[in-house]
Amino acid sequence: MSKGLGTTVGRTSRRRMLRLAGGGLTMAVLGAGLTGCEDELATGGGGSTPPPRSKSPGDGKGDQGGKDGGAPAPLWTKSVPAQTYGDNDELVTVDGVVVASGDPLAALDGASGKERWSLPGGAVPGAPLLLGNGTLYLASGQYDGNVIGYVPGSGKETWRSHLGKEYRQPRPIAVDGDQVYVIAEILEADGSSRTNVIAALNSTTGKVAWKEQRDLGTQQNGIHAAVQGRHLVYTDFKNNLTVRDTATGRQMWTQKTTKTSYGPFVVHQDLVIVPQGQRLQAFALSDGAEKWSVEAEEFALFREPSLVEDVLYIADSGRTLWALQPGTGKKVWQSTALKDASAQVPRQFVTAGGTLYAATDLDPQGGVHAFDAKTGALRWTFNDKSGDHHAWLVATDGKRVYALHGKKLHALPVQEHATGRALPVRHVTEGAPGPRDRRPA
Numbered sequence: 001m002s003k004g005l006g007t008t009v010g011r012t013s014r015r016r017m018l019r020l021a022g023g024g025l026t027m028a029v030l031g032a033g034l035t036g037c038e039d040e041l042a043t044g045g046g047g048s049t050p051p052p053r054s055k056s057p058g059d060g061k062g063d064q065g066g067k068d069g070g071a072p073a074p075l076w077t078k079s080v081p082a083q084t085y086g087d088n089d090e091l092v093t094v095d096g097v098v099v100a101s102g103d104p105l106a107a108l109d110g111a112s113g114k115e116r117w118s119l120p121g122g123a124v125p126g127a128p129l130l131l132g133n134g135t136l137y138l139a140s141g142q143y144d145g146n147v148i149g150y151v152p153g154s155g156k157e158t159w160r161s162h163l164g165k166e167y168r169q170p171r172p173i174a175v176d177g178d179q180v181y182v183i184a185e186i187l188e189a190d191g192s193s194r195t196n197v198i199a200a201l202n203s204t205t206g207k208v209a210w211k212e213q214r215d216l217g218t219q220q221n222g223i224h225a226a227v228q229g230r231h232l233v234y235t236d237f238k239n240n241l242t243v244r245d246t247a248t249g250r251q252m253w254t255q256k257t258t259k260t261s262y263g264p265f266v267v268h269q270d271l272v273i274v275p276q277g278q279r280l281q282a283f284a285l286s287d288g289a290e291k292w293s294v295e296a297e298e299f300a301l302f303r304e305p306s307l308v309e310d311v312l313y314i315a316d317s318g319r320t321l322w323a324l325q326p327g328t329g330k331k332v333w334q335s336t337a338l339k340d341a342s343a344q345v346p347r348q349f350v351t352a353g354g355t356l357y358a359a360t361d362l363d364p365q366g367g368v369h370a371f372d373a374k375t376g377a378l379r380w381t382f383n384d385k386s387g388d389h390h391a392w393l394v395a396t397d398g399k400r401v402y403a404l405h406g407k408k409l410h411a412l413p414v415q416e417h418a419t420g421r422a423l424p425v426r427h428v429t430e431g432a433p434g435p436r437d438r439r440p441a
Contacts, residue, residue: 071370071382074410075400076113080106081122082407086361086391088264088304088348089128091404093395094136095153098402100393100409101129103141107155110397113411117155124171126221132175133203135159139171147172147182147201161206163199170199174225174232179203179246181232183220186213196220200249210249226267231285233272235265241274243285253288264348266307268326273312275302280314282329292329296320306349313349313356321346321358321376335376343369343381350396353414355379357401359392368394368403368412384408 081102084090090101097107103122106115121141123129130137135158140146147170149159163170163184170184179200185193196218199211222237232244235257242254258276266273271282271291280302281293296302300318307313312326319338324331338345344366346358356373360366367383388406395402401412 071368071380072413072415075413077384077408077410078108078113079407080108080404080409082404082409083122083125084390084393084404085126086393087126087128088306088393089130091393091395091402092129092131092136092152093397093402094131095134095151096397097153098395098397098409098411099129099136099152100404101125101127105138105141107152108409110400110402110411113409116153119150119155124169127171128173130172130175130180132180133177135175135203137172137175137180139169143169145169147180149180149203159203159206161201161208163197163201163208163211167197168193171220171223173223173234174227175203176227176246177203179209181225181227181246183223185220198244198249200246212244212249212251224264226265226272228267228269228285231267233265233267233285235274241272241283241288243272243288252286255288264304264306266305266312266326268307268310268312271326273305273307273326275305275314277301280305280324280329282326294322294324294329303345303347308349308351308356313358315345315347315358317345319343319345321371323376333374333376335371335378337371337376337378338369341378343378347391348394350394350401352396352398352401353416355415357394357396359394359403361391362389366392367405368392368401382410382412384410 080100081104082100083102092099093110096110097116098110099105099107101123105119105122107117108114109116124139124141127139135149136152137147137149140148145162147161148157150157163182166187167184168187170182172180172182174181180203182199182201184197186195186197187193195213195216197211197213200209202209217238219237223234225232225234227246230246232246235241239257240254241257243252244250245252257274270285272285273282278296278301279293282291283289284291296316297318300316303315305312305314307326311332312324315321321335321338323333344360344363346360346369348359350357351373354373356371358369358371367381369381370379371377372379382403384405386405386408390406393404399414401414403410403412
């Protein structure tokens with residue numbers, strides 16, 4: 001799930017400003033606002049922009065099959081009413097459709113790009129497109145306090161819940177087989193709000209299963225969450241990593257994180273894995289005890305991680321790409337292909353056909369990178385050359401890779417590659433952990 005950590009001294013990155021602006025647009029309607037900042041080195045901003053290259057690894061004009069090393073041409077490209085701020089859960093694909101957050105919210109047929117259905121009012125800016133139980137859960141674009149579930153393939157409404165009149169605009173943050181978890185502001189008598197609540201809604205009846213007021217000073221924005229068994233895990237703008245019991249809402253533990261980027265983290269079995277500046281740390285879901293950590297090179301900061309097919313992928317601002325075993329932190333491989341190609345650092349990963357696809361931020365040398373999933377070798381980079389300032393987002397249904405850039409949605413063909421052999425790549429280190437990996441005894 002989609003769905004990390006790093007406030008450091010420095011200027012606010014462009015992607016952070018966009019995401020905060022998106023939250024600000026929402027909260028202007030709701031009567032509140034938010035603030036935040038992030039080190040540009042951690043986000044691939046100005047501090048990590050590589051020197052200009054004479055030619056991009058792939059510009060979308062290469063061989064149709066990518067056989068000459070260039071990126072494949074899109075199967076189709078459509079203009080969409082997207083309103084995105086760089087979060088992974090703003091582009092999803094399910095049941096043969098691909099949906100990008102926007103107003104109206106439009107679902108396009110994955111094969112043809114034709115519109116299947118459209119929802120006026122769309123998704124609330126900054127709120128996730130939350131998938132679970134065969135349902136797409138959305139905060140109501142009418143700002144009427146409802147959380148609504150839709151059939152992704154048809155757009156038909158199948159579920160609706162309302163937390164209560166004393167709460168303002170609940171936003172879904174996570175879902176499991178029984179409940180939808182939401183965050184909402186608690187209204188004061190004068191219509192203002194100083195506190196917020198976290199609650200669980202029954203995914204069958206819509207009734208409130210439990211609700212717990214969060215501490216004074218916490219915010220309802222900047223939440224990233226995941227569910228694993230009885231554990232609801234989330235981070236927020238206030239550098240908190242918190243775990244609650246999904247059955248009761250009881251807070252099991254919380255701790256301050258040293259550096260919080262507010263982005264996605266990873267939950268794997270009994271671990272939550274969180275990037276914190278130069279360190280990537282894994283904590284036990286049961287009590288928050290550190291189980292393993294990996295450290296990047298000096299001055300390099302970890303980006304957002306992705307767990308794909310039981311491999312943890314993460315890049316750092318030094319342009320090193322890591323593939324790790326999520327249970328132990330042991331290296332599967334480590335690649336300097338990005339550095340060798342002067343390519344931009346990615347922040348979101350999906351796999352299809354033996355290829356690892358990775359979306360970058362706002363930078364001109366970025367786009368969607370394609371790597372050999374077994375070695376980390378960089379095959380090509382797709383960039384639409386639009387110059388749009390929005391971050392790239394990527395999703396896949398296994399047949400196609402969908403790349404969203406601003407208001408342009410591209411469908412790229414999945415090219416099958418043999419996974420039984422590794423391509424010869426000099427910049428790949430495979431096998432045992434390096435000397436900078438740390439684990440408690």
